[in-house]
Amino acid sequence: MENKDRMMDQLIKELTESRNRITELENFEIENKLIEKNLKMINKCLQGFCEDPLKNINQLTCLCGELMGATCALYNRIDKGMLYSWGQWHTPGDYCPVDKPEGHICYDVIKNKCDDIMVIRNLSDSIYAKTDPNVIFYKLKTYVGQAVKFNNTSIGSLCVVYQKDFIPNNSEKKIFGIISAAIGVEENSRQGQEDLKETLEKLRKALGGVIEAMSLTIELRDPYTAGHQKRVSDLARMIAKEMGLSKEKIEAIRMAGAIHDIGKISVPSEILSKPGKLNDLEMLMIKTHPKIGFDILKPIEFPWSVADIILQHHERLDGSGYPLGLKGEHIVLEAKILGVADVVEAMSSHRPYRPGHGIGEALEEISKNKGILYEPTVVDICWRLFTSKKFKFEKK
Numbered sequence: 001m002e003n004k005d006r007m008m009d010q011l012i013k014e015l016t017e018s019r020n021r022i023t024e025l026e027n028f029e030i031e032n033k034l035i036e037k038n039l040k041m042i043n044k045c046l047q048g049f050c051e052d053p054l055k056n057i058n059q060l061t062c063l064c065g066e067l068m069g070a071t072c073a074l075y076n077r078i079d080k081g082m083l084y085s086w087g088q089w090h091t092p093g094d095y096c097p098v099d100k101p102e103g104h105i106c107y108d109v110i111k112n113k114c115d116d117i118m119v120i121r122n123l124s125d126s127i128y129a130k131t132d133p134n135v136i137f138y139k140l141k142t143y144v145g146q147a148v149k150f151n152n153t154s155i156g157s158l159c160v161v162y163q164k165d166f167i168p169n170n171s172e173k174k175i176f177g178i179i180s181a182a183i184g185v186e187e188n189s190r191q192g193q194e195d196l197k198e199t200l201e202k203l204r205k206a207l208g209g210v211i212e213a214m215s216l217t218i219e220l221r222d223p224y225t226a227g228h229q230k231r232v233s234d235l236a237r238m239i240a241k242e243m244g245l246s247k248e249k250i251e252a253i254r255m256a257g258a259i260h261d262i263g264k265i266s267v268p269s270e271i272l273s274k275p276g277k278l279n280d281l282e283m284l285m286i287k288t289h290p291k292i293g294f295d296i297l298k299p300i301e302f303p304w305s306v307a308d309i310i311l312q313h314h315e316r317l318d319g320s321g322y323p324l325g326l327k328g329e330h331i332v333l334e335a336k337i338l339g340v341a342d343v344v345e346a347m348s349s350h351r352p353y354r355p356g357h358g359i360g361e362a363l364e365e366i367s368k369n370k371g372i373l374y375e376p377t378v379v380d381i382c383w384r385l386f387t388s389k390k391f392k393f394e395k396k
């Protein structure tokens with residue numbers, strides 16, 4: 001009988017263990033299904049990423065708040081000594097996204113480079129009730145956060161907060177960790193984009209300096225045209241802007257305008273400043289300047305076709321221009337704009353061999369030859385700039 005009882009006890013024990021094992025497996029399966037479902041949502045979020053890492057970071061923060069069933073979700077980072085909430089989900093309308101970092105839980109998470117997910121329950125009884133203004137103001141009870149890193153540096157923190165007691169389970173911790181790592185990747189590409197922007201800005205400034213130096217070089221040799229290139233550049237840029245050309249084309253025109261006579265560097269200064277009429281040979285020498293300018297600029301890798309615009313700025317629609325005698329559509333639009341601006345500025349200004357004709361006469365000239373020498377749309381817009389838009393050349 002005793003033996004029978006023992007066998008019965010053993011059987012019950014094994015049965016209980018099996019049941020426990022089955023419950024464990026069932027829970028494991030439920031957890032896996034939840035992780036799978038959440039991973040699909042993360043995947044969908046990643047597929048919807050745009051080129052702006054900040055927008056992507058915000059998307060990830062929103063997804064984190066949603067999947068964690070939080071009251072609010074935030075992604076905070078330190079910028080110029082302040083704590084900024086770059087990513088926000090369900091934050092109240094009066095929430096202040098910028099603050100001094102000291103005392104904020106998120107700042108401590110960043111500072112302590114928390115690898116593990118930090119969970120703080122009973123926030124109102126914690127030290128943060130005194131140091132972090134959001135705890136009491138928004139009646140927060142639980143904080144769950146983790147440091148966001150790239151290159152092993154802690155640069156921000158992802159957190160979800162609750163107005164109730166909350167303990168994240170394993171699957172929630174895994175999801176939180178994945179989203180936090182994804183934000184780290186986006187931070188990395190944001191940094192890359194900013195470095196690139198900074199480098200490009202430096203290059204643009206350096207290029208601007210080179211252009212200015214080139215412009216001054218030619219104007220030093222030809223003081224009568226001092227300021228001419230700058231004024232031509234201003235007018236050509238305004239025409240291009242009014243025509244609705246792309247930012248890149250406007251910049252190319254501005255730059256080409258500022259140095260369009262660089263080729264005159266090879267023309268003797270006595271010819272450039274000769275008070276009387278030029279003879280045929282002197283005229284021929286002057287006419288070499290677009291080609292010389294092209295040859296000077298061709299080896300320089302400008303981001304735009306500056307050399308071609310300069311080569312063609314004396315070409316005219318009917319083929320009567322120089323140096324190639326190009327006609328109509330064979331002349332690039334940027335050169336047609338620069339050509340009109342050049343003529344208007346040159347005619348309205350004083351020269352050693354003649355007084356200035358004034359802007360009225362200059363506009364008459366381009367109008368008379370509209371469609372013959374000059375592109376009609378460019379002429380119309382130039383007219384409009386000086387009449388209804390009150391454009392004025394900068395004083396010399």
Ligand SMILES: [Fe+2]
Nearest residue numbers: 260261313314
């Ligand atoms: Fe010229």
